[in-house]
Amino acid sequence: MTAEMFPKEKTIDLRKKHIGPSCKVFFSHDPIKIVRAKGQYMYDENGVRYLDCINNVAHVGHSHPMVVKAGAEQMELLNTNSRFLHDNLVQYAQRLQATLPEKLSVCYFVNSGSEANDLALRLAWEYTGHKDVITLDNAYHGHVSSLINISPYKFHQLANAEQSKSVHVALSPDLYRGNYRQDHPDPATAYADDVNNLIQKAHEKGHKVGAFIAESLQSCGGQVIPPAGYFQKVAQHVHQAGGLFIADEVQVGFGRVGTHFWAFQLQGEDFVPDIVTMGKPIGNGHPMSCVVTTREVAEAFKNSGMEYFNTFGGNPVSCAIGLAVLDVIEKEDLQGNALRVGGYLMRLLEQQKEKHPLVGDIRGRGLFVGAELVRDRVKLTPATAEAQDIIYKLKEQHILLSADGPHRNVLKFKPPMCFSEEDADMVVEKIDEILTDIEKALGLQMPSTVHTENGSHKRNVQPEENGCHHSNGIGHSRDTSQQHASQQNKRLRP
Amino acid sequence: MTAEMFPKEKTIDLRKKHIGPSCKVFFSHDPIKIVRAKGQYMYDENGVRYLDCINNVAHVGHSHPMVVKAGAEQMELLNTNSRFLHDNLVQYAQRLQATLPEKLSVCYFVNSGSEANDLALRLAWEYTGHKDVITLDNAYHGHVSSLINISPYKFHQLANAEQSKSVHVALSPDLYRGNYRQDHPDPATAYADDVNNLIQKAHEKGHKVGAFIAESLQSCGGQVIPPAGYFQKVAQHVHQAGGLFIADEVQVGFGRVGTHFWAFQLQGEDFVPDIVTMGKPIGNGHPMSCVVTTREVAEAFKNSGMEYFNTFGGNPVSCAIGLAVLDVIEKEDLQGNALRVGGYLMRLLEQQKEKHPLVGDIRGRGLFVGAELVRDRVKLTPATAEAQDIIYKLKEQHILLSADGPHRNVLKFKPPMCFSEEDADMVVEKIDEILTDIEKALGLQMPSTVHTENGSHKRNVQPEENGCHHSNGIGHSRDTSQQHASQQNKRLRP
Numbered sequence: 001m002t003a004e005m006f007p008k009e010k011t012i013d014l015r016k017k018h019i020g021p022s023c024k025v026f027f028s029h030d031p032i033k034i035v036r037a038k039g040q041y042m043y044d045e046n047g048v049r050y051l052d053c054i055n056n057v058a059h060v061g062h063s064h065p066m067v068v069k070a071g072a073e074q075m076e077l078l079n080t081n082s083r084f085l086h087d088n089l090v091q092y093a094q095r096l097q098a099t100l101p102e103k104l105s106v107c108y109f110v111n112s113g114s115e116a117n118d119l120a121l122r123l124a125w126e127y128t129g130h131k132d133v134i135t136l137d138n139a140y141h142g143h144v145s146s147l148i149n150i151s152p153y154k155f156h157q158l159a160n161a162e163q164s165k166s167v168h169v170a171l172s173p174d175l176y177r178g179n180y181r182q183d184h185p186d187p188a189t190a191y192a193d194d195v196n197n198l199i200q201k202a203h204e205k206g207h208k209v210g211a212f213i214a215e216s217l218q219s220c221g222g223q224v225i226p227p228a229g230y231f232q233k234v235a236q237h238v239h240q241a242g243g244l245f246i247a248d249e250v251q252v253g254f255g256r257v258g259t260h261f262w263a264f265q266l267q268g269e270d271f272v273p274d275i276v277t278m279g280k281p282i283g284n285g286h287p288m289s290c291v292v293t294t295r296e297v298a299e300a301f302k303n304s305g306m307e308y309f310n311t312f313g314g315n316p317v318s319c320a321i322g323l324a325v326l327d328v329i330e331k332e333d334l335q336g337n338a339l340r341v342g343g344y345l346m347r348l349l350e351q352q353k354e355k356h357p358l359v360g361d362i363r364g365r366g367l368f369v370g371a372e373l374v375r376d377r378v379k380l381t382p383a384t385a386e387a388q389d390i391i392y393k394l395k396e397q398h399i400l401l402s403a404d405g406p407h408r409n410v411l412k413f414k415p416p417m418c419f420s421e422e423d424a425d426m427v428v429e430k431i432d433e434i435l436t437d438i439e440k441a442l443g444l445q446m447p448s449t450v451h452t453e454n455g456s457h458k459r460n461v462q463p464e465e466n467g468c469h470h471s472n473g474i475g476h477s478r479d480t481s482q483q484h485a486s487q488q489n490k491r492l493r494p
Numbered sequence: 495m496t497a498e499m500f501p502k503e504k505t506i507d508l509r510k511k512h513i514g515p516s517c518k519v520f521f522s523h524d525p526i527k528i529v530r531a532k533g534q535y536m537y538d539e540n541g542v543r544y545l546d547c548i549n550n551v552a553h554v555g556h557s558h559p560m561v562v563k564a565g566a567e568q569m570e571l572l573n574t575n576s577r578f579l580h581d582n583l584v585q586y587a588q589r590l591q592a593t594l595p596e597k598l599s600v601c602y603f604v605n606s607g608s609e610a611n612d613l614a615l616r617l618a619w620e621y622t623g624h625k626d627v628i629t630l631d632n633a634y635h636g637h638v639s640s641l642i643n644i645s646p647y648k649f650h651q652l653a654n655a656e657q658s659k660s661v662h663v664a665l666s667p668d669l670y671r672g673n674y675r676q677d678h679p680d681p682a683t684a685y686a687d688d689v690n691n692l693i694q695k696a697h698e699k700g701h702k703v704g705a706f707i708a709e710s711l712q713s714c715g716g717q718v719i720p721p722a723g724y725f726q727k728v729a730q731h732v733h734q735a736g737g738l739f740i741a742d743e744v745q746v747g748f749g750r751v752g753t754h755f756w757a758f759q760l761q762g763e764d765f766v767p768d769i770v771t772m773g774k775p776i777g778n779g780h781p782m783s784c785v786v787t788t789r790e791v792a793e794a795f796k797n798s799g800m801e802y803f804n805t806f807g808g809n810p811v812s813c814a815i816g817l818a819v820l821d822v823i824e825k826e827d828l829q830g831n832a833l834r835v836g837g838y839l840m841r842l843l844e845q846q847k848e849k850h851p852l853v854g855d856i857r858g859r860g861l862f863v864g865a866e867l868v869r870d871r872v873k874l875t876p877a878t879a880e881a882q883d884i885i886y887k888l889k890e891q892h893i894l895l896s897a898d899g900p901h902r903n904v905l906k907f908k909p910p911m912c913f914s915e916e917d918a919d920m921v922v923e924k925i926d927e928i929l930t931d932i933e934k935a936l937g938l939q940m941p942s943t944v945h946t947e948n949g950s951h952k953r954n955v956q957p958e959e960n961g962c963h964h965s966n967g968i969g970h971s972r973d974t975s976q977q978h979a980s981q982q983n984k985r986l987r988p
Contacts, residue, residue: 005581014584018591019576020602020792022802026577033579036571042578055574057805063570072566076557077530079779080549082513083520084536085527087499090508097512108514111605111781112806118638125639143804144612145619146639157800280805285573287605287781287806298514306651308516310637311551311774312606312781 037062059281109314113279114142192233216263222405223370258339258366382407531556553775603808607773608636686727710757716899717864744773752833752860876901
């Protein structure tokens with residue numbers, strides 16, 4: 001069975017003609033046409049199967065029958081706006097609330113992570129009466145204009161980036177490459193103090209901080225796991241300044257981290273954000289998202305006098321799909337699977353680190369894992385071209401992985417939550433082979449002693465190539481990829 | 495068969511507990527619980543049928559089987575992001591393009607009208623390098639922060655509204671209540687000159703105008719039909735200033751106006767906007783939307799160096815649904831139906847105007863119709879309470895209609911496009927009865943001569959109650975509605 005209407009070349013031509021050229025495809029010099037998908041596997045027009053290691057949107061597995069059924073049945077019955085009462089809306093809100101700390105009890109349903117983060121800012125601005133926002137370096141929070149402003153990952157891409165005067169960029173709490181590392185006695189306090197310094201500087205200019213926003217684990221920023229206790233200390237500083245703490249769970253929520261349902265919970269039970277935003281996995285691909293906040297914030301927003309209406313947000317179909325996703329996570333114990341398989345994957349990758357000099361750091365929680373590649377374990381020189389090479393070679397072997405972070409040198413695992421140990425074995429085995437080839441061609445060997453590796457002494461290397469990349473994820477232009485491929489050829493076939 | 499999970503009271507309680515209090519329901523003192531819908535009819539939990547005169551989202555009719563089937567089948571196969579090639583995306587873009595003037599050839603798929611209008615602003619800002627935006631009075635363009643800024647309909651609701659210095663509000667081209675009316679020799683030029691004056695004032699302050707944005711027909715602003723030729727003249731001024739013309743078709747596109755597929759086409763074939771945004775009806779309730787622009791604008795946006803990625807936008811399920819909607823519009827000749835039934839509805843309403851002094855103006859195109867109620871046809875005093883009374887009394891008779899506009903005195907018809915002449919007969923008959931009762935209670939009679947009516951001489955009455963309403967559409971708070979009901983009781987039962 002084929003679901004193809006056009007030959008691939010025609011699809012590419014029509015795309016060039018009618019789709020915005022800023023919208024990139026993966027592997028732009030030889031993009032993939034996918035016609036169906038199931039679980040953690042995607043299939044191209046010739047029936048070739050790809051293992052999907054990157055799609056955190058297809059959270060409970062591509063085309064999950066329970067999700068499809070829930071959506072189809074509700075579409076047949078009713079799909080309308082939330083100005084009418086409907087049980088799906090309130091039942092879904094109740095179910096979501098049960099996964100969260102009690103004080104996070106009021107939901108707003110919207111259509112995308114971007115709409116959620118924009119609304120979170122509106123809530124914070126209204127509640128605090130303050131305009132300034134503190135964001136982390138390399139952060140990505142969405143594509144609407146208010147969020148480009150607070151997304152260094154995006155605005156660094158602009159030739160003539162003009163940073164808003166009301167946005168302050170704090171250090172990314174990166175223990176591998178950041179200002180304060182594993183060997184620092186108290187990186188949580190040191191990174192939180194940086195946020196406090198920004199608050200004080202804003203105050204000196206007569207500004208007031210309305211919100212601190214961070215992904216609970218930085219995703220596009222390079223799979224960064226902030227030290228436990230960091231969020232508590234930041235929240236203390238931000239609250240002191242009259243601001244709110246927004247935890248962006250768009251990429252990392254819904255059980256992905258394995259031990260907890262929400263990634264902010266990794267910081268400890270004593271931490272509760274003021275606002276949580278959700279997105280990507282919430283509807284397994286259906287466009288929906290949510291903002292949850294406290295009664296106090298919600299009432300202040302109401303008291304502004306402005307109604308909030310979102311045409312599609314919280315419609316019965318979206319909520320039926322959201323409910324089905326929660327059911328599947330529970331029924332198939334996908335959070336448990338993320339913990340088990342994620343742990344297994346981390347152990348396999350740690351073995352790669354022991355074997356391959358290019359593997360600088362392995363970090364992750366559950367099925368949110370990063371492998372940072374470096375040319376030099378002391379200088380931490382990003383192995384950007386090598387990371388891209390791995391991604392392209394994996395694609396040739398029908399495995400989809402991406403490289404991200406400010407240097408695009410972090411291999412990023414965030415597969416559908418039904419990912420198995422066999423899948424982990426397969427991808428790591430291929431990575432092993434590719435790394436072996438690359439290192440052989442480059443003449444790289446493991447250092448004879450391990451005590452010179454990262455963590456053994458403090459370094460203050462600053463990111464050198466920040467903003468050098470021009471695309472999100474693994475897509476890049478034909479020119480870049482060809483140039484890259486030819487560089488690789490030179491290196492690998494001297 | 496019932497699709498109810500909770501008794502209605504429980505649904506209301508859970509909603510109060512878990513849904514943001516800024517999210518209003520229709521008829522808040524006695525909201526409706528809808529459990530299914532078909533065509534232009536919605537059904538409550540007791541099987542009571544409501545005629546839907548307001549839902550322009552359920553464009554081809556609620557739960558249309560062809561749309562449901564297309565969505566369900568594609569969900570079963572694949573739902574992923576647009577970084578993979580897929581035929582649905584390019585086929586849909588091609589089909590959309592075929593409905594538009596040739597130079598509007600490049601599409602960006604997003605998830606909501608708000609995302610579409612925000613992206614339109616980003617395109618205009620990037621292409622022109624100018625920051626200022628001209629918007630119409632009473633306009634509504636969406637709920638994300640950048641759009642609240644350009645939506646007087648929303649920011650007038652705020653107690654302490656602070657208008658952005660880069661936003662300029664032009665006169666609404668309202669021929670009934672605006673500065674220049676039916677009797678003006680050339681209202682198109684007069685209103686366009688107002689836009690030009692704003693441009694000149696912006697220039698005097700050293701500002702530059704990046705965009706003029708307007709709904710092709712103002713919807714929330716009071717079903718306003720701009721005079722033909724107005725957009726051409728505005729576009730001339732805006733282009734001269736280096737800005738772009740954005741036509742917001744979110745509420746009014748996809749054949750609703752009957753004679754044309756897009757409402758901006760009512761202005762004449764010589765008018766082509768630089769950017770068109772689409773939304774609500776595009777997916778018959780499924781969250782999706784689109785921005786279409788010219789190759790030049792799209793290339794300039796690309797040249798900024800920033801990728802545009804939208805997680806859900808343009809996914810195969812959304813595009814399958816979008817294609818099905820286009821198919822149904824064609825197959826069932828819904829554009830033709832809008833023209834025929836809309837014309838019939840207008841004639842029925844015109845008869846009401848001849849009979850009822852409260853009916854000040856009937857205006858519309860196709861199935862986008864407004865009936866403006868006034869207490870005095872010379873002073874144009876808005877009959878706000880009477881309009882609300884009609885809405886509530888129609889609800890008791892199981893007809894859903896809304897009142898909107900800056901004075902909430904415009905009865906607003908924008909039903910699913912399968913609306914029939916029988917439906918029109920039914921709603922107008924009920925309105926006739928209700929108007930008769932209200933006018934009797936108020937002691938209102940038709941003026942003995944008609945030549946003092948609107949249009950016979952120029953008036954410059956300014957809106958007196960702008961910003962007085964606190965909700966979008968017909969929802970309002972329990973307190974307000976009770977107060978209103980008691981006022982009505984006083985008036986109707988003296």
